[in-house]
Amino acid sequence: GAVVSQHPSWVICKSGTSVKIECRSLDFQATTMFWYRQFPKQSLMLMATSNEGSKATYEQGVEKDKFLINHASLTLSTLTVTSAHPEDSSFYICSASTGYPQETQYFGPGTRLLVL
């Protein structure tokens, strides 16, 4: 139980293009989903918290117009990196909170983004 999927697992794109990453909770309903970014050999960095049906809450320093988050249903959240640049290349990981215990986050497998 508590499986989270992400798609795609790998993305290579040209600078200036937009990339959409999907995060799905497969066997539970997630009222809250989280988006993290992790650079090589660094800690997880929370980008934003996403609640179903409401606007995402972004962490300080994360540009909301660049990283668009949509959480349209209890099982799907999307992150769109708009006008991606090489410095956006990173490992993007989503997580979802299940019902019990409420704060437990289950992570998706992550999406590696390489912007050329």
Next chain:
Amino acid sequence: QKEVEQNSGPLSVPEGAIASLNCTYSDRGSQSFFWYRQYSGKSPELIMFIYSNGDKEDGRFTAQLNKASQYVSLLIRDSQPSDSATYLCAVNMGAGNMLTFGGGTRLMVKP
């Protein structure tokens, strides 16, 4: 600022030994505590969580919580080379469902 601190390591233990991973947190009101394992190049996976003071055992893993000392630890018995990974401590400090993560401790189990 609310923080979760871990020694970055690497912590090196021989196969079969007990690995002890430690974590301290700054918010005395924190209620729930989590340990995740992250293999290189992969996303974190939940090992276990603990809410109450004392020990909680799950297979070879034991989580220990001491709220008075603001300290949580993870013991791995009979360590295996496959346990080599980065272990992340995460704490819910009351901000909804959000977890604050430590920087992780890299564990190396040598055959």
